[in-house]
Amino acid sequence: MFEIRKRRTAVAAAAIGVSAALALTGCAGGGSEPAATYDPNEKVTLNFAFWGNDVRADLYDQAFAAFNEEYPNITVNSSFLGFPEFWEKRQTEAAGGGLPDVMQFDYSYLRQYSENGLLLDLDPYLGSTIETDAIADNILGIGVVDGTTTGIATSTNAxxxxxxxxxxxxxxxxxxxxxxxxxxxxxxxxxxxxxxxxxxxxxxxxxxxxxxxxxxxxxxxxxxxxxxxxxxxxxxxxxxxxxxxxxxxxxxxxxxxxxxxxxxxxxxxxxxxxxxxxxxxxxxxxxxxxxxxxxxxxxxxxxxxxxxxxxxxxxLKPSMLHTISAKTDHPEAAATLVNFLVNSPEVGAIFGTNRGLPASETQLEGADLGGLDAQIRDYEESIQDRLGDAPPxxxxxxxxxxxxxxxxxxxxxxxxxxxxxxxxxxxxxxxxxxxx
Structure with missing residues (x-):
């Protein structure tokens, strides 16, 4: 049976200040070459971290349960915090070299963590472990920093x-x-x-x-x-x-x-x-x-x-991306999880637009965009005359x-x-x- 261990840390105090200068140098690890081919019979545990609330946590639980139907040997330990606290914790982990295997990631931190070698190069997995046919090139380009793909956009928002x-x-x-x-x-x-x-x-x-x-x-x-x-x-x-x-x-x-x-x-x-x-x-x-x-x-x-x-x-910006730690012990399994969270129609049906409009066509097809979800889709269509190029x-x-x-x-x-x-x-x- 699939095991999801949740550490639901409630946020009960004012936001913790984010330090001005991050101590990230010297924390790089891993490489751009994928590890040995993933063994589906090997028991693997992945740590997954995200920001959000109990609503999003329940959605991720459902997504992990669906993931287990295909990959029963992968245990996912998930944890979440409010947005400011999430990044405070990532900074502490980065300084100590212990980032989670897979992370929900914000666009504003992508360059910083990428240039410090903290995120896995995903290019070797694109088109194979991570399916790309259903994701537009300009959306894939969102996760590219200095010519290297370090993040996959889950969705877009405005x-x-x-x-x-x-x-x-x-x-x-x-x-x-x-x-x-x-x-x-x-x-x-x-x-x-x-x-x-x-x-x-x-x-x-x-x-x-x-x-x-x-x-x-x-x-x-x-x-x-x-x-x-x-x-x-x-x-x-x-x-x-x-x-x-x-x-x-x-x-x-x-x-x-x-x-x-x-x-x-x-x-x-x-x-x-x-x-x-x-x-x-x-x-x-x-x-x-x-x-x-x-x-x-x-x-x-x-x-x-x-x-x-x-x-x-x-x-339109990526409402969030998924990234993998450069030091993960299980890069192929982590890429398999990222692929499922980005491309699976089942995940689209579970999340709707909670993470934004799905960036993957296959995931979008799985999403039943009624109610608020349809409203968000219609909203983004209604502002077409105000949409310009995304910033750098x-x-x-x-x-x-x-x-x-x-x-x-x-x-x-x-x-x-x-x-x-x-x-x-x-x-x-x-x-x-x-x-x-």
Whole structure:
């Protein structure tokens, strides 16, 4: 019988800070040549790590059970954490040379871990152990760093704006129609907060705490967060301008107070049914519904505000990838698991769009895209006129900078930093990361 040992580590405290400079050098191991052909009679144990919640954990359990129908000799030990804590743990493991065999992986860390030799070269497995016919070349290219494939995209997603129709009906405010200006969105949030004040319902969260909202504003202006060479596409004045937007919307008459967000962590205001909207990646919907619980069957999903009409500010990104540790003792078995998680129609039926729209055609065919899943597919079709080219593979340290941006957003929310101090802090961090 297939054995899945789960270490479901609950996140019960505030996010652990991510260190500015990662001690990854000297941790490389393994090589680009595959090990001996996998023996299907050999008992193998693989450690698999992912970020998510109980909803995603249950989906992975189902996927591993289906995997066992074909590979009963492979034991998968799975563990998960919240997103910040997941990367803090990976950094500790990387420094000690003990990464899990297979990992759910974020695009923002791919270059960093690849260039430090921590991820297995997957090219020898492509077209054989890992089937590639059902994955478009441009999607396969997402996992290539410096000419070497180190990650396989499971799915794609886009930045969007979720709304809670049940809360909006409760407070008597119509849903946000999508698009419009950032001021339009702020005005709508204020309407919701005013109408829901007696019930503790706010319109949304200060959008300046997420670097992705800064990114789409920059893209609307023809810039990127960072170039391929790691040059920032903004100066201190532009970042200050962005965070000043937060000074206007952090008013509790418009958005949920930071203190309340801390009290309900690890849930967000949207997960906890205390805010009626959330700007985030479109594949977060299933997790939201799972956390909202019984009585919630639908969400709204519309385009985020736009900085400049006609701009190609949005893009499709890999919602996540799967990677293998360069030091795994079982590279062929690990590649077999990755292939199943990326290509299996059964996995498509299990996950739907929880990980984003499946990147593999065979997995997409297995997904029954009804309800929220169909809504996400339709949403990505609806924003075609705003989709531009994806940005370069994130620079080394992109994940660290994203986490620093989030932490500074928290401090701005508490009022413990001025905008000028926040800008100086971020540029100091950026200087360390870009020049390490």
């Amino acid at each position: 930045w969007g704006l979720y709304t809670n129709p049940k809360l909006l009906e409760q407070v008597g405010v119509a849903g946000y129609e999508g698009g419009g200006s950032w001021d339009d969105y702020a005005d709508w949030m204020k309407q919701v907060t005013t109408a829901g004040s007696a019930q503790g319902i706010s319109g949304g969260t200060d959008w300046t705490g997420r670097i992705q909202n800064f990114e789409i504003q920059l893209r609307a202006e023809g810039a990127e967060l960072f170039s391929e060479d790691g040059e920032p596409g903004f100066d201190k004045a532009r970042l200050a301008e962005f965070w000043e937007q937060g000074a206007e919307v952090r008013d509790p008459a418009i958005t949920i107070p930071q203190q309340r967000l801390e009290e309900i962590y690890p849930l967000s205001g949207f997960d906890a049914a205390q805010t009626a909207s959330e700007l985030t990646w479109d594949n977060f919907g299933a997790g939201y519904l799972g956390n909202l619980g019984e009585g919630y069957t639908e969400l709204g999903l519309v385009a985020p505000p736009i900085t400049k009409e006609g701009a190609k500010d949005l893009y 593979v994130p620079i080394v340290g992109a994940g660290t900078l994203e986490e620093k941006f989030r932490q500074i957003g928290q401090e701005l929310g508490f009022g413990t930093l001025t905008v000028d101090e926040a800008v100086d802090q971020f540029f100091n961090e950026m200087d360390v990361v870009l020049n390490q």
